[in-house]
Amino acid sequence: MTSLMKDPLLWILLGVLIAAVLAVMLARRTNLALRKQNADLQASQGRLEAERQRLANESATLRSEHDRDLAQVRSDAEEETKAALRTWMRSLQVLADEQQGVISDLARVKYGNDSEILADFMTIDHTNSQFGRRAQGIAALCGGWLGRRDRAAPVLDVARSAQGRIKLFDRVRIHSQVNVAVASTAVEPVAVVLAELLDNATNYSAPGTPVEINIQAVPTGVCLIVDDAGLGINAEEKDRASALLNTQGPVSITSLGSPPRVGFAVAGVLAARYGFKVSVDSVSPYGGVRAVILLPESLLTHDLPAPEAENSPTTASEGSPSSPVTAPVAIVGTTAGGLPRRRRAVAVVPPAPSPAAEPDPVPVPEHSEVTATATRLTAFARGTVRGRDTTTTEGSENQ
């Protein structure tokens, strides 16, 4: 035993054994620690994954909220812009209308007899009409009003009104076979839409070629057909036009390009609002575009309005010191237009005599008393005119 104890090999083996046991224990501890760490890490990973998912969801929510807010802000901004433009356009529309009234009055009452001044007034009036139409177009796009007419108007007059609102109005020819009036609420919308179509037609067709409006009755109402002799429009343009013309909601005023092309947008908005149809998808017989406005019966009336009462007496124009002869005139009923039909009493008024042959006291024919009175008044009127007229160039048959 002692020898065994003294055997160094034993000690070595013992040492090795102890070292091995220690190593195994150490390895086991390390292993356990690592497993624990692994489990911890896995748990942590799961937690982080969940967190990441949550954050991703939150981010998506925030982004959609942001997009919604942005859209809201945009639409609010657009709405506010439109409201501001509506107000501004309204004042411009009122001014343009006032100016037209002033021009009309001056042209009729004051300067009507001077063809040069009158021609200048017409130029101003023409420019003003186009200006008014632009303001109306912007107002329509912004959801504003065009202005209210008091009376229904014959469809031909509505077409002529539209004609007057474009630059190249003298290229427009109107053919009408119908005798129908447009209801008062629809007069301005139809005139503005037709003017936009005419503006397109005249701008996109060869200079000098006519643009025709044909007004025809159809079973469901009345058609206004605008034909030009242009090059027509391509498929892309046609799609854009048809999208704008069939819009049912508001139009974004910022999406119309720069410079904005408002014609079809205005037509679409007004057609949807007042319940008529506009299309540009056919080809005109002249090769250009055929645009059609279809007015339903609901916007038409067959009772043509009574014309305005005659409230302006015989126009006294500048440059005419004497008013025209107001010889006795019998009112014999009214014309179809409602104007009083006046008939000069042919038997009463003698044909214009030459100054030399003017009889001094007009012989009173023994007619009825009314005729006699009329004759005297005629003589008096002629006398006053002669007395007031200072010019001597007037009056002879062969001037």
Place this chain on the structure above:
Amino acid sequence: MSAPGEEAPVSSELVRSYVITGGRRLPSADDLSLHMLVTLAPDRELPLGASPEVRAIWELCAGGYLAVAEVAAHLGLPVGVARLLLTDLADQGHLLRRSAPPPAKSESRLVIEKVLHGLQSLYA
């Protein structure tokens, strides 16, 4: 002016005068003076496709002689515009024209007073 939000009334004339003339040059005032009397020639047919203004002139002048100024006033148009339409009709032979009664030579005040007194005694 009406309140905001309410539709403002539009009162200007629907058909502008340059549309009625078709943008043509207006005849000078010498061609057809304010006092010139016009009437429809007998047995005339209204031209096909006549504008509403020409129709109105046609009806007005069918009754007898009217002065150019009266025609314009009835139509509510500037005299220059009415004159153009009348000139057209006259050129087509639809209208007869006659000058207004000649201006007076200087009548004596006595004659005018006599007329006045005569009238007064008739209607007083």
